[in-house]
Amino acid sequence: MKYLIRTNWWKWLTMGLLVYTIIGALLFDVPRLAILNETIRVLHFHVPMWFGMIFLFTASVWHAVKYLKTGDQQSDIISHKLAEVGMFFGILGLLTGMLWATFTWGEPWSNDPKQNATAISMLIYMAYFVLRGSISDEQVRARISGVYNIFAFAALIPLLFILPRLADSLHPGNGGNPGFNAYDLDSKLRMVFYPAVLGWTLLGFWIATVKIRLTRIINRREDV
Protein backbone atom coordinates (compact mmCIF):
# COMPACT_ATOMS: atom_id res chain seq x y z
CA MET A 1 0.00 0.00 0.00
CA LYS A 2 2.85 2.36 0.80
CA TYR A 3 4.12 1.75 -2.72
CA LEU A 4 0.75 2.72 -4.19
CA ILE A 5 0.68 5.91 -2.11
CA ARG A 6 4.15 6.83 -3.33
CA THR A 7 3.75 6.09 -7.04
CA ASN A 8 1.51 7.38 -9.80
CA TRP A 9 1.98 5.19 -12.86
CA TRP A 10 -0.71 2.69 -11.90
CA LYS A 11 -3.30 5.46 -11.95
CA TRP A 12 -2.80 5.82 -15.67
CA LEU A 13 -3.15 2.06 -15.96
CA THR A 14 -6.45 2.30 -14.06
CA MET A 15 -7.72 4.95 -16.45
CA GLY A 16 -6.71 2.93 -19.50
CA LEU A 17 -8.29 -0.24 -18.19
CA LEU A 18 -11.58 1.43 -17.32
CA VAL A 19 -11.82 3.27 -20.64
CA TYR A 20 -11.21 -0.09 -22.31
CA THR A 21 -13.84 -1.65 -20.05
CA ILE A 22 -16.54 0.83 -21.07
CA ILE A 23 -15.77 0.45 -24.77
CA GLY A 24 -15.41 -3.33 -24.62
CA ALA A 25 -18.40 -3.87 -22.38
CA LEU A 26 -20.73 -1.93 -24.64
CA LEU A 27 -19.40 -2.70 -28.09
CA PHE A 28 -17.83 -6.16 -28.14
CA ASP A 29 -19.75 -9.26 -29.13
CA VAL A 30 -21.37 -11.11 -26.26
CA PRO A 31 -22.97 -14.56 -26.11
CA ARG A 32 -26.65 -14.42 -27.06
CA LEU A 33 -28.44 -15.78 -24.03
CA ALA A 34 -32.15 -15.88 -23.25
CA ILE A 35 -33.41 -13.88 -20.25
CA LEU A 36 -30.03 -12.21 -19.85
CA ASN A 37 -29.98 -10.79 -23.39
CA GLU A 38 -27.91 -7.61 -23.45
CA THR A 39 -27.80 -7.42 -19.66
CA ILE A 40 -24.95 -9.94 -19.73
CA ARG A 41 -22.82 -6.82 -20.14
CA VAL A 42 -23.53 -5.93 -16.53
CA LEU A 43 -21.03 -8.69 -15.75
CA HIS A 44 -18.20 -6.21 -16.37
CA PHE A 45 -19.56 -3.79 -13.79
CA HIS A 46 -21.37 -5.82 -11.13
CA VAL A 47 -18.88 -8.64 -10.60
CA PRO A 48 -15.74 -6.43 -10.43
CA MET A 49 -17.34 -4.66 -7.45
CA TRP A 50 -17.11 -7.96 -5.56
CA PHE A 51 -13.60 -8.67 -6.72
CA GLY A 52 -12.64 -5.16 -5.72
CA MET A 53 -14.24 -5.60 -2.32
CA ILE A 54 -12.41 -8.87 -1.73
CA PHE A 55 -9.03 -7.39 -2.70
CA LEU A 56 -9.63 -4.29 -0.57
CA PHE A 57 -10.70 -6.36 2.44
CA THR A 58 -7.70 -8.64 1.95
CA ALA A 59 -5.36 -5.65 1.93
CA SER A 60 -7.22 -4.30 4.96
CA VAL A 61 -6.74 -7.44 7.02
CA TRP A 62 -3.11 -7.61 5.90
CA HIS A 63 -2.49 -4.16 7.36
CA ALA A 64 -4.51 -5.02 10.47
CA VAL A 65 -2.12 -7.90 11.10
CA LYS A 66 0.78 -5.59 10.37
CA TYR A 67 -0.51 -3.15 12.97
CA LEU A 68 -0.90 -5.89 15.57
CA LYS A 69 2.67 -6.99 14.90
CA THR A 70 4.35 -3.60 14.85
CA GLY A 71 1.98 -1.18 16.59
CA ASP A 72 2.56 1.31 13.80
CA GLN A 73 -0.42 3.67 13.71
CA GLN A 74 -0.02 4.17 9.95
CA SER A 75 -0.95 0.53 9.35
CA ASP A 76 -4.12 1.04 11.36
CA ILE A 77 -5.11 4.05 9.25
CA ILE A 78 -4.43 2.13 6.04
CA SER A 79 -6.39 -0.89 7.26
CA HIS A 80 -9.35 1.26 8.28
CA LYS A 81 -9.54 3.21 5.03
CA LEU A 82 -9.19 0.11 2.88
CA ALA A 83 -12.08 -1.46 4.77
CA GLU A 84 -14.16 1.67 4.17
CA VAL A 85 -13.65 1.60 0.42
CA GLY A 86 -14.18 -2.18 0.42
CA MET A 87 -17.50 -1.69 2.16
CA PHE A 88 -18.44 0.95 -0.40
CA PHE A 89 -17.67 -1.47 -3.23
CA GLY A 90 -19.70 -4.15 -1.47
CA ILE A 91 -22.73 -1.88 -1.19
CA LEU A 92 -22.42 -0.98 -4.88
CA GLY A 93 -22.14 -4.68 -5.72
CA LEU A 94 -25.25 -5.44 -3.74
CA LEU A 95 -27.27 -2.62 -5.33
CA THR A 96 -26.17 -3.38 -8.88
CA GLY A 97 -26.89 -7.06 -8.27
CA MET A 98 -30.38 -6.30 -7.00
CA LEU A 99 -31.12 -4.15 -10.02
CA TRP A 100 -29.83 -6.83 -12.37
CA ALA A 101 -31.75 -9.54 -10.54
CA THR A 102 -35.01 -7.60 -10.79
CA PHE A 103 -34.95 -8.06 -14.55
CA THR A 104 -33.38 -11.50 -14.79
CA TRP A 105 -34.45 -13.44 -11.69
CA GLY A 106 -37.77 -11.61 -11.39
CA GLU A 107 -37.20 -9.90 -8.06
CA PRO A 108 -34.45 -7.89 -6.39
CA TRP A 109 -34.07 -10.28 -3.49
CA SER A 110 -34.83 -13.94 -4.02
CA ASN A 111 -33.13 -15.12 -0.82
CA ASP A 112 -30.47 -16.62 -2.96
CA PRO A 113 -27.80 -18.20 -0.73
CA LYS A 114 -25.13 -15.90 -2.09
CA GLN A 115 -27.31 -12.83 -1.58
CA ASN A 116 -28.04 -13.80 2.00
CA ALA A 117 -24.44 -14.67 2.78
CA THR A 118 -23.34 -11.36 1.31
CA ALA A 119 -25.86 -9.47 3.43
CA ILE A 120 -24.51 -11.22 6.53
CA SER A 121 -20.91 -10.39 5.70
CA MET A 122 -21.87 -6.77 5.04
CA LEU A 123 -23.41 -6.65 8.51
CA ILE A 124 -20.27 -8.17 10.01
CA TYR A 125 -18.17 -5.46 8.41
CA MET A 126 -20.63 -2.78 9.43
CA ALA A 127 -20.03 -3.87 13.01
CA TYR A 128 -16.34 -3.17 12.42
CA PHE A 129 -17.10 0.51 11.81
CA VAL A 130 -19.50 0.68 14.76
CA LEU A 131 -16.79 -0.88 16.92
CA ARG A 132 -14.23 1.66 15.77
CA GLY A 133 -16.61 4.52 16.35
CA SER A 134 -17.34 3.43 19.89
CA ILE A 135 -13.75 3.52 21.16
CA SER A 136 -12.13 6.89 21.69
CA ASP A 137 -8.68 5.78 22.81
CA GLU A 138 -6.54 5.55 19.70
CA GLN A 139 -4.39 2.59 20.65
CA VAL A 140 -7.19 0.53 22.12
CA ARG A 141 -9.30 1.24 19.07
CA ALA A 142 -6.54 0.20 16.70
CA ARG A 143 -5.82 -3.02 18.56
CA ILE A 144 -9.42 -4.15 19.07
CA SER A 145 -10.52 -3.29 15.55
CA GLY A 146 -7.42 -4.99 14.18
CA VAL A 147 -8.38 -8.21 15.91
CA TYR A 148 -12.00 -7.83 14.85
CA ASN A 149 -10.89 -7.26 11.26
CA ILE A 150 -9.26 -10.69 11.28
CA PHE A 151 -12.46 -12.27 12.55
CA ALA A 152 -14.56 -10.45 9.96
CA PHE A 153 -12.27 -11.57 7.16
CA ALA A 154 -12.27 -15.13 8.44
CA ALA A 155 -16.07 -15.09 8.31
CA LEU A 156 -16.16 -13.51 4.87
CA ILE A 157 -14.36 -16.32 3.06
CA PRO A 158 -16.73 -19.20 3.93
CA LEU A 159 -19.76 -16.93 3.61
CA LEU A 160 -18.92 -15.85 0.07
CA PHE A 161 -16.95 -18.73 -1.37
CA ILE A 162 -17.94 -21.93 0.39
CA LEU A 163 -21.50 -21.83 1.77
CA PRO A 164 -23.21 -20.56 -1.43
CA ARG A 165 -21.54 -23.34 -3.38
CA LEU A 166 -23.04 -25.97 -1.09
CA ALA A 167 -26.57 -24.81 -1.72
CA ASP A 168 -28.70 -24.27 -4.81
CA SER A 169 -28.08 -20.78 -5.99
CA LEU A 170 -29.16 -18.64 -8.89
CA HIS A 171 -25.63 -17.34 -9.18
CA PRO A 172 -23.52 -19.02 -11.84
CA GLY A 173 -20.96 -21.45 -10.50
CA ASN A 174 -23.03 -22.30 -7.43
CA GLY A 175 -25.11 -25.36 -6.68
CA GLY A 176 -26.54 -26.90 -9.81
CA ASN A 177 -26.00 -23.77 -11.84
CA PRO A 178 -23.51 -23.60 -14.68
CA GLY A 179 -20.23 -21.96 -13.75
CA PHE A 180 -18.70 -18.88 -15.22
CA ASN A 181 -17.20 -21.05 -17.94
CA ALA A 182 -20.58 -22.12 -19.19
CA TYR A 183 -21.49 -18.53 -19.89
CA ASP A 184 -18.82 -18.21 -22.39
CA LEU A 185 -16.62 -20.92 -23.70
CA ASP A 186 -15.13 -18.78 -26.43
CA SER A 187 -13.72 -16.24 -23.97
CA LYS A 188 -15.46 -13.30 -25.59
CA LEU A 189 -16.44 -11.99 -22.17
CA ARG A 190 -13.17 -12.78 -20.51
CA MET A 191 -11.29 -10.40 -22.76
CA VAL A 192 -13.13 -7.53 -21.11
CA PHE A 193 -13.92 -9.10 -17.75
CA TYR A 194 -10.38 -9.53 -16.43
CA PRO A 195 -9.20 -6.03 -17.36
CA ALA A 196 -12.45 -4.73 -15.85
CA VAL A 197 -11.74 -6.51 -12.56
CA LEU A 198 -8.24 -5.08 -12.42
CA GLY A 199 -9.39 -1.60 -13.42
CA TRP A 200 -12.21 -1.33 -10.88
CA THR A 201 -10.04 -2.83 -8.14
CA LEU A 202 -7.28 -0.32 -8.82
CA LEU A 203 -9.83 2.50 -8.75
CA GLY A 204 -10.80 1.32 -5.27
CA PHE A 205 -7.18 1.42 -4.14
CA TRP A 206 -6.79 4.84 -5.71
CA ILE A 207 -9.68 6.25 -3.69
CA ALA A 208 -8.26 4.54 -0.60
CA THR A 209 -4.87 6.23 -1.04
CA VAL A 210 -6.55 9.65 -1.17
CA LYS A 211 -8.53 8.85 1.97
CA ILE A 212 -5.40 7.64 3.76
CA ARG A 213 -3.47 10.77 2.86
CA LEU A 214 -6.31 12.98 4.03
CA THR A 215 -6.56 11.12 7.33
CA ARG A 216 -2.82 11.57 7.86
CA ILE A 217 -3.16 15.32 7.31
CA ILE A 218 -6.08 15.53 9.74
CA ASN A 219 -4.20 13.51 12.38
CA ARG A 220 -1.12 15.66 12.01
CA ARG A 221 -3.17 18.82 12.48
CA GLU A 222 -4.82 17.42 15.59
CA ASP A 223 -1.44 16.60 17.08
CA VAL A 224 -0.16 20.14 16.61
Added chain:
Amino acid sequence: MMLLAIVLILNVSAQDAEMADGFRGEGKIYVVVAVMLLLLIGLFVYLFRIERRVKKLENE
Protein backbone atom coordinates in the same frame (compact mmCIF):
# COMPACT_ATOMS: atom_id res chain seq x y z
CA MET B 1 -35.77 -24.47 -7.92
CA MET B 2 -38.48 -23.73 -10.48
CA LEU B 3 -36.76 -20.57 -11.54
CA LEU B 4 -33.46 -22.39 -11.68
CA ALA B 5 -34.96 -25.05 -13.95
CA ILE B 6 -36.44 -22.42 -16.25
CA VAL B 7 -33.14 -20.59 -16.47
CA LEU B 8 -31.32 -23.83 -17.33
CA ILE B 9 -33.83 -24.86 -19.98
CA LEU B 10 -33.80 -21.43 -21.59
CA ASN B 11 -30.04 -21.31 -21.58
CA VAL B 12 -29.88 -24.47 -23.63
CA SER B 13 -32.24 -23.11 -26.27
CA ALA B 14 -30.87 -19.62 -26.15
CA GLN B 15 -29.13 -19.50 -29.49
CA ASP B 16 -31.62 -17.02 -30.86
CA ALA B 17 -32.06 -14.73 -27.94
CA GLU B 18 -33.33 -11.26 -28.66
CA MET B 19 -30.55 -8.68 -28.66
CA ALA B 20 -30.45 -4.97 -29.36
CA ASP B 21 -29.24 -5.47 -32.92
CA GLY B 22 -31.36 -2.67 -34.39
CA PHE B 23 -30.11 -0.19 -31.84
CA ARG B 24 -26.54 -1.14 -32.67
CA GLY B 25 -27.24 -1.06 -36.39
CA GLU B 26 -28.34 2.54 -36.16
CA GLY B 27 -25.05 3.41 -34.50
CA LYS B 28 -26.77 4.96 -31.49
CA ILE B 29 -24.73 2.75 -29.22
CA TYR B 30 -21.76 5.02 -29.91
CA VAL B 31 -23.66 7.87 -28.27
CA VAL B 32 -23.96 5.78 -25.12
CA VAL B 33 -20.26 4.89 -25.25
CA ALA B 34 -19.31 8.54 -25.73
CA VAL B 35 -21.46 9.69 -22.80
CA MET B 36 -20.05 7.06 -20.49
CA LEU B 37 -16.47 7.81 -21.52
CA LEU B 38 -17.04 11.50 -20.93
CA LEU B 39 -18.36 10.75 -17.46
CA LEU B 40 -15.49 8.43 -16.65
CA ILE B 41 -12.81 10.81 -17.86
CA GLY B 42 -14.49 13.67 -16.03
CA LEU B 43 -14.34 11.62 -12.85
CA PHE B 44 -10.63 10.92 -13.36
CA VAL B 45 -9.87 14.59 -13.90
CA TYR B 46 -11.79 15.33 -10.70
CA LEU B 47 -9.83 12.70 -8.78
CA PHE B 48 -6.53 14.12 -10.01
CA ARG B 49 -7.58 17.60 -8.95
CA ILE B 50 -8.50 16.36 -5.49
CA GLU B 51 -5.11 14.67 -5.28
CA ARG B 52 -3.38 17.92 -6.16
CA ARG B 53 -5.19 19.65 -3.30
CA VAL B 54 -4.19 16.86 -0.93
CA LYS B 55 -0.58 17.15 -2.04
CA LYS B 56 -0.64 20.87 -1.32
CA LEU B 57 -1.94 20.20 2.18
CA GLU B 58 0.70 17.52 2.76
CA ASN B 59 3.46 19.95 1.92
CA GLU B 60 2.17 22.68 4.20
